[in-house]
Amino acid sequence: MTSAAASGSATAALPTRFCGIELAHPIVNGSGTFDAIAAQRAFGPALVEQFPFAAFVSKTVTLAPREGNPPPRLWELPAGLINSIGLPNKGLAGYLTHDLPELAALPVPLIVNVMGFTRDEVAELVSAFAERDEVAALELNVSCPNVETGLIMGADPAETALLVERVRPLTDKPLIVKLTPNATDPGAVAVAAEAAGADALSLINTIRGMALDPRTHEPWLGGTTGGVSGATVRAVALAQVYDVAGRVSIPLVAMGGVQRGRDADDLLRAGATLVAVGTESFRDPLAGARVADELTRIRRPDARPGARARG
Amino acid sequence: MSAGALAVTTDDGRRTLAPPGRRRVTVLARQQFGAYAVLRCADPGGPPPRPGQFAMLATAERWGGGDGERPFLPRAFSVLRARPGELEFLLEDVGPGTARLAELEPGDGLWVLGPLGIGFSVAASELAGRRALLVGGGVGIAPLAILQDELVASDAAVTALLGFRDGLHAAGAALLRDARIATDDGSAGHAGLVTDLLTAELDRDQAAIVYACGPPPMLEAVRALCAGRAVPAQLALESGMACGFGACFGCVVPTRSGYVRLCLDGPVLDADRLETALTPGAGH
Numbered sequence: 001m002t003s004a005a006a007s008g009s010a011t012a013a014l015p016t017r018f019c020g021i022e023l024a025h026p027i028v029n030g031s032g033t034f035d036a037i038a039a040q041r042a043f044g045p046a047l048v049e050q051f052p053f054a055a056f057v058s059k060t061v062t063l064a065p066r067e068g069n070p071p072p073r074l075w076e077l078p079a080g081l082i083n084s085i086g087l088p089n090k091g092l093a094g095y096l097t098h099d100l101p102e103l104a105a106l107p108v109p110l111i112v113n114v115m116g117f118t119r120d121e122v123a124e125l126v127s128a129f130a131e132r133d134e135v136a137a138l139e140l141n142v143s144c145p146n147v148e149t150g151l152i153m154g155a156d157p158a159e160t161a162l163l164v165e166r167v168r169p170l171t172d173k174p175l176i177v178k179l180t181p182n183a184t185d186p187g188a189v190a191v192a193a194e195a196a197g198a199d200a201l202s203l204i205n206t207i208r209g210m211a212l213d214p215r216t217h218e219p220w221l222g223g224t225t226g227g228v229s230g231a232t233v234r235a236v237a238l239a240q241v242y243d244v245a246g247r248v249s250i251p252l253v254a255m256g257g258v259q260r261g262r263d264a265d266d267l268l269r270a271g272a273t274l275v276a277v278g279t280e281s282f283r284d285p286l287a288g289a290r291v292a293d294e295l296t297r298i299r300r301p302d303a304r305p306g307a308r309a310r311g
Numbered sequence: 312m313s314a315g316a317l318a319v320t321t322d323d324g325r326r327t328l329a330p331p332g333r334r335r336v337t338v339l340a341r342q343q344f345g346a347y348a349v350l351r352c353a354d355p356g357g358p359p360p361r362p363g364q365f366a367m368l369a370t371a372e373r374w375g376g377g378d379g380e381r382p383f384l385p386r387a388f389s390v391l392r393a394r395p396g397e398l399e400f401l402l403e404d405v406g407p408g409t410a411r412l413a414e415l416e417p418g419d420g421l422w423v424l425g426p427l428g429i430g431f432s433v434a435a436s437e438l439a440g441r442r443a444l445l446v447g448g449g450v451g452i453a454p455l456a457i458l459q460d461e462l463v464a465s466d467a468a469v470t471a472l473l474g475f476r477d478g479l480h481a482a483g484a485a486l487l488r489d490a491r492i493a494t495d496d497g498s499a500g501h502a503g504l505v506t507d508l509l510t511a512e513l514d515r516d517q518a519a520i521v522y523a524c525g526p527p528p529m530l531e532a533v534r535a536l537c538a539g540r541a542v543p544a545q546l547a548l549e550s551g552m553a554c555g556f557g558a559c560f561g562c563v564v565p566t567r568s569g570y571v572r573l574c575l576d577g578p579v580l581d582a583d584r585l586e587t588a589l590t591p592g593a594g595h
Contacts, residue, residue, distance in 0.1 A: 033558060034558045038558065038572070038575050039557060039558065041321070041575060042328065042329055042427055042555075042556040042575070043328060043330065043331035043556070044319055046328075046330060050331055050332070068560065068570060071550070071562075071563050071565075071570075071590065071591045071592050073561045073562075073563065074552075074553055074559070074562075074592075076381055076383055076384055077383065078381050080383060081384060081553060083553070083559065085559070085560045088560055088563075088570065222591060281554070281558060282384060282385075283333075283385055284332060284422075284424070285331050285333070285558070286331060286333075
């Protein structure tokens with residue numbers, strides 16, 4: 001973990017403090033929307049030199065390895081897409097051995113996203129990362145709509161409270177609960193998570209969606225349903241962030257369809273502390289840096305354009 | 312490519328690293344070859360792609376984020392041909408993305424991210440005295456053109472066998488040198504499948520290595536044919552991609568060792584890694 005000054009990312013003109021972590025600016029990535037290790041295979045060290053985010057949120061880690069859902073996994077929508085990826089990952093042991101050392105070498109703080117199928121599994125994951133100095137914060141995935149059991153904990157305030165109460169004593173690191181939009185009242189889940197000891201909340205995750213194969217009229221996605229993301233969910237995200245911000249006092253990581261600085265600015269004005277870029281990174285790997293630059297021009301018109309932090 | 316561009320290759324010379332951001336390039340020409348269009352762009356800052364590598368393309372204007380309609384994601388295209396400071400791509404108008412790209416005129420802007428993925432292996436050890444058989448189907452002939460350029464430049468023995476549905480599409484064969492053609496409707500060349508031509512070639516002399524790109528049923532026929540005769544084959548596959556650089560995990564194809572991200576570990580795979588080239592969702 002490094003200080004904001006070491007960030008290779010776009011701009012340091014919007015220094016931001018989040019749960020005690022100093023960041024160069026408020027733009028991070030959504031979990032599962034950027035693979036910093038794979039990106040280095042494609043782009044080499046230039047990716048690290050121009051790292052587009054102020055903190056890196058890694059893809060969901062589960063206790064056991066997962067191969068993910070059968071393909072096809074993607075369906076394009078007007079201004080968005082449905083994904084049905086199914087949380088492929090190497091499992092906790094594989095992550096600690098292979099991924100963590102590489103991600104710890106990034107020039108920004110690392111936030112690790114975890115998901116378990118039971119409260120005990122989540123507790124085991126949280127305990128494993130609690131001891132690791134490379135990890136700045138933990139995000140609990142209680143909201144992935146692609147995996148049956150992921151839906152249950154985060155869709156119900158009481159279930160969410162039980163989970164957070166179970167894992168809260170296991171770590172001093174900031175605990176972020178990633179809310180699902182696929183709940184009757186995400187605001188009520190947010191209130192329950194805060195009361196149970198969450199340090200921050202992130203929202204929104206993808207919204208459950210589906211497509212039929214135009215030729216066979218059967219479900220197109222290998223996982224039958226998937227999660228909708230992209231510009232098409234931006235208005236939903238803004239409404240949920242605005243609602244949750246009015247009901248809790250802990251900081252929010254807001255995401256959903258952010259493509260430009262002004263989308264990030266909207267979410268900050270709705271009450272968020274950080275903003276995550278997700279699907280837009282698929283269209284341009286450096287989208288996070290561009291959004292941070294555009295946001296800086298909106299928020300600090302006095303700031304020298306093109307001023308960049310160098311690590 | 313340009314004198315100033317530093318190309319770094321990895322993966323045994325099969326991957327040229329891409330700059331990490333998409334870059335805006337200018338369309339120089341669009342030339343029609345029957346049902347296909349060749350888009351030639353100025354790419355002064357881009358590193359030279361290896362044969363079989365691809366790029367993610369999106370038009371600079373009217374592509375997502377504007378009217379809110381499709382296309383939204385960039386589209387993956389194999390590099391057809393590369394010259395210093397220039398890239399060429401082969402288009403067939405089959406959907407909202409390719410339709411928009413096919414409207415581009417000289418002077419228009421194009422977003423390019425690439426070169427991406429792992430291309431064909433043309434190492435001397437790979438060829439090992441074998442002649443190269445390039446087997447293409449439809450718009451899948453694209454990466455075989457840049458591959459042929461490289462093989463010809465190194466004096467390797469190359470034969471190109473290309474299959475198309477009809478004469479209009481067979482006009483694309485002009486993009487390769489001395490290609491032998493098969494058409495489904497018999498309007499040009501051999502009436503039948505390109506795999507008929509491949510079978511005849513292998514019957515004649517099996518000391519060959521096959522490089523193939525085309526629709527999944529063609530690739531599967533090539534895979535099965537080569538596997539049955541112990542002829543090494545490299546297949547350039549297709550899969551729907553959102554990002555092209557390993558971020559979305561959306562383009563996986565099943566291999567004998569599990570799912571691999573085609574954008575990262577492909578799009579060229581050794582045929583013996585596959586149980587089948589009929590990958591779900593491809594060719595859609």
